[in-house]
Amino acid sequence: MRKFLNDPGDAVRDSLVGLAAAHPGVLRYDAANGIVVRADGPVPGKVGVVSGGGSGCEPLHTGFVGPGMLDAAAPGQVFSSPVPDQILAATHAADTGAGVLHIVKNFTGEVMNFEMAAELAADDGVAVEAVVVNDDVAVLDRPGTAGRRGLGGTVLVEKIAGAAAERGQALDAVAAVARRVVARVRSFGVGLSSCTPPVAGRPIFTLPDGEIELGIGISGEPGRQRVPLRSARELAALMVDEVLTDLAPAPGAPVLAMLSGMGGTPSSELHLLYGELDRCLREAGVEPVRRLVGNFITSLEQSGAALTVLELDDELISLWDAPVHTSALRWGM
């Protein structure tokens, strides 16, 4: 394992110290509570927007703290949920009386710990609404299962709900638009390598030469299916088919297409793949009117990428375009 690292057990903390040093005008690391908060927050009267999850998926969530997006984020240890106390601290840090929205990825531990934190916050008199993101079409969603995982759709929910809160919308309205995004967003990921958690010190799985994983998540686990490597053109067709078959967008619908690298795939490959995806999306009858290509939700240094498609309407476009200033996403400011 060759990483920029001190003691592997300190990886999350050391990285958050560096994040705060790199972006002092945007965010602050509250080491005592293990959370990241907006440097200029809390904003009086504004609905607080809070998320969190296992570390290792950066910039999610800490890189999205800042004006126009999250007020606070609770990062857990690598690939494991933040504890309820962290989420509670983030909730209090974001609350100024207008209530707080919890944006939760659908992983069992995260859902449970956010629920516990919401109950504790309610006991303290904080109004909390929660939205659970479950956009991964690679997982079958049927009774008796934990349901679909939250993937790249989470980034879009955080941006759009963050913009609604920044505009002064009330908690129920912010929660409603977040749920509207969840209803209209789908994702599918492809892994070209495994990744190595710092404390474990070895790759999570071994991938034979010439094989790849379809339907990966964001915790370095194997995907739904292992198949031979194929061309970017063929992979793009497969990814678009998986996502659009499930989303079933209106013919000619405007969409936001996000291609997020998994951490170890360079910009040149992501853009090459995006070119194929863009063409496939248009051939399938939707129009990518907003696009985002880069590393936004990752698995450490894994090679690979995930496509996320959100069916847009005028309100969602306006909230997406609203100014944002975080360490990982910035425009208009």
Add this chain to the structure above:
Amino acid sequence: MRKFLNDPGDAVRDSLVGLAAAHPGVLRYDAANGIVVRADGPVPGKVGVVSGGGSGCEPLHTGFVGPGMLDAAAPGQVFSSPVPDQILAATHAADTGAGVLHIVKNFTGEVMNFEMAAELAADDGVAVEAVVVNDDVAVLDRPGTAGRRGLGGTVLVEKIAGAAAERGQALDAVAAVARRVVARVRSFGVGLSSCTPPVAGRPIFTLPDGEIELGIGISGEPGRQRVPLRSARELAALMVDEVLTDLAPAPGAPVLAMLSGMGGTPSSELHLLYGELDRCLREAGVEPVRRLVGNFITSLEQSGAALTVLELDDELISLWDAPVHTSALRWGM
């Protein structure tokens, strides 16, 4: 080799097609000339700012085309210089009569081809100034050698010269501020892996377990020295010492510190290393008043990172802070 790729020989072209599809409001890919140009350019009366170099170092240079930075970029094949005709086409695309600045990294092929293009442009009546960036302190700069390579300093020259041109400064003034940046910027890179050019299909070198390369460039070549892996804390001290010993900044000087990943190192590791670098810089008596952490100048999917330090003054800070809207760097717009 597992990459998002069609025919390896088409990697550069396919990636540029995708870049243009992802950022249609910012840039345009002129496939006939093999160049990338500003979507809203050329801007009448403005000095044109042009750069270029081997592909594989994205977002450099194509990701920096847009308002406030480059008017056009000429990307070569992977790790090889663009040809003079490409550079000439980029020069003409950027010229509206106010002249064009060439920003050239100090690699023998790039310097030669930019010189040839400048002569051809002069024959066509275009006024061209060239600035050569040579910020790599890992290379000894002595008579009879090709001198130091251009590394991360190139990104800063492109941003600052781009801002000066956008403000309407004349060619000699834009060239002068670019040369001032070159004089006050230094870089040093560390490689934790090799990388694999698409056409070659195999890693450029083999790195034994537990060893790393100090003093790498941006073409995937081995560094100045192979040493055992050490902690981020120790690496940061070494990188800061290499850079500041050579730069010899004024005590207490404000600096811009850029930490660029090499393509395969994730955000969490880069920020962890940045935290250590920030502390070392302050201990060494300079103050990082501007910071940039991410993938800005890379070597395909190589693991590693390079520190770039620029000693600032009020004019350079003002030009750095000026609005920019490119696919890889954006603020204020």
